[in-house]
Amino acid sequence: MLRWAVPAFLVVQAGVLGLAWWAGSGLLLALAELAALTGFACLVLLAQYLLLRGRYTREREATRRAVERRRVADEVHDLVGHELSLIAMQAGLLELRADAADAKLAGQLRAQAEHAVASLHETVALLHGTAPDEPVTDDVEDLVARARQAGARVTLHGDVDRVAVPTRLAVHTVVREGLTNAARHAPGSPVAVVLSTSAGTHGDVVEARVATSDAPAPTAGAGRAGHGLDALRRRVTALGGHLDARHHDGTHVLTARILAQPSGDPLRSAEPVELAGARPLRALVRQTAVPVVVACAVVLGFWTWASHDTTAEPEVLARFAVGLPTAELDALVPQRQAPVRLARSPEPPPGSTCRAWTDGNFPLAAATVEVCADDHAVTRVTDLAGEPLW
CATH class of the missing domain: 1.20.120 (Four Helix Bundle (Hemerythrin (Met), subunit A))
Incomplete structure (x- = not known):
């Protein structure tokens, strides 16, 4: 366009x-x-x-x-x-x-x-993962049982009864992530899964803890483990919880604390859709705000300058007439003449001097009336709106 x-x-x-x-x-x-x-x-x-x-x-x-x-x-x-x-x-x-x-x-x-x-x-x-939202096909007990069948040395303590579906999904994901990392980085090491519920400030809080003994300390090259934990942390945070992963004295501990009845949406990604740019109308306002303000300031400034001490009020314009004494005219008219003229006035009468004033029209404050006078009285009054430009 x-x-x-x-x-x-x-x-x-x-x-x-x-x-x-x-x-x-x-x-x-x-x-x-x-x-x-x-x-x-x-x-x-x-x-x-x-x-x-x-x-x-x-x-x-x-x-x-x-x-x-x-x-x-x-x-x-x-x-x-x-x-x-x-x-x-x-x-x-x-x-x-x-x-x-x-x-x-x-x-x-x-x-x-x-x-x-x-x-x-x-x-x-x-692909740079985000928080998953897949459904759980089995509970934590089944997850631990399958890990034991695969040869893992896993013990389970506690359960998570009477909690909301979002919390159960998150707990299942935390335990699965802990067992997966244990199987990958410390195969055969003892793993303890502890589930508990306690009273919190905003309601009951479910804690899921996966402790892997004899686990090697994380290294800078274990990028994918950190990536998986980042995705899991976003998921837990979306439900108002907190995820912590620590390594101390050869034991790697993954702990998640989540509200039993969270307010987050479990079936949505924990990462919202963020746009690089603002909405079109807002972006347009931002782009044009400064030029529009500058233009308005220039127009208002010019009009103020052009109309200051050059504007004749309607009652004054009504008194302009041929024969009006020059002394009385000088007492009525503004101090300055209008700086903008959009009409070509006729030649002044012999011995007369012509001056023009404005009625304050916006935005140019153009001259609207011209008054010619000699030493004694007004000799001509011209409405410039009816005069040609050239």
């Missing part, structure tokens, strides 16, 4: 000048020029708004897709990654217990499972 704005403006300008030339009216020229400039400014603002609205729509859709892609990536990490870790653990136990031929096959199976886990982590890291 903007590419047509300048040609359209030039055409309008040509029409304005032609109309003013035909009419010979400065007032008509000023009004037409003001209308043309206003229309051009509105056209530019409309084009800019449409441009910003299109950009905002594209950014919003791209952000929504990115959030959904990261959410699905975390879902794959939590579900598939946990199963692959259990497969790798079972293959490792089989490798230790089987004879030479079976042990070699089990070793290959374990290596392939570990490679699959590593590839999965790289893929999820590339």
Whole structure:
């Protein structure tokens, strides 16, 4: 639209000048020029708004897709990654217990499972995961039982009865993340899962604690574990809870504290859709606020200067007449003459001096009346609105 704005403006300008030339009216020229400039400014603002609205729509859709892609990536990490870790653990136990031929096959199976886990982590890291919101198909007891069948040394203490579904989902995810990290980084180490409920300031609080003994200290290269914890922390925080992961004296402890009846939405991603830019109307206001304020200040400043001590009130203009004594005229008129004239006045009468004043018209405060007088009285009063421009 903007590419047509300048040609359209030039055409309008040509029409304005032609109309003013035909009419010979400065007032008509000023009004037409003001209308043309206003229309051009509105056209530019409309084009800019449409441009910003299109950009905002594209950014919003791209952000929504990115959030959904990261959410699905975390879902794959939590579900598939946990199963692959259990497969790798079972293959490792089989490798230790089987004879030479079976042990070699089990070793290959374990290596392939570990490679699959590593590839999965790289893929999820590339997609930059967010908080998952997948449904839970089994409870914590089943989760622990499956880990034991895979060879993990897991003990379970406590339960989480009479809690809201969001809290149960989050507790299940915390335990699963702790067991998955234990199977990956400390296979065969004792793992204690402790679930408890206590009274808090805003209601009952559920605590899920996964402690892995004989666990190696986290290193800078264990990026995916930290990434998974970041996603889990966002999920817990969305429910008004707190997640803490610490390593002390060879024991890695993952602890989550969540309200039993949280106010968060469990079926939504914990990461909201954030846009890089502001809404189109707000962005347009921000972009045009300074130019509009400056333009208004310039117009008001010019009008104030042009009308100050040059404006004749209506009752004064009504007293201008031929024969009015010059001394009385000097007592009535403002001190300054109007600096803007949009009309060509006739030649002054012989021996007379002509002066022009304005009625304060906005925004130019153009001269509207001219009074000619000699040393004794007014000789001519001219309404400049009816005079030609040239």
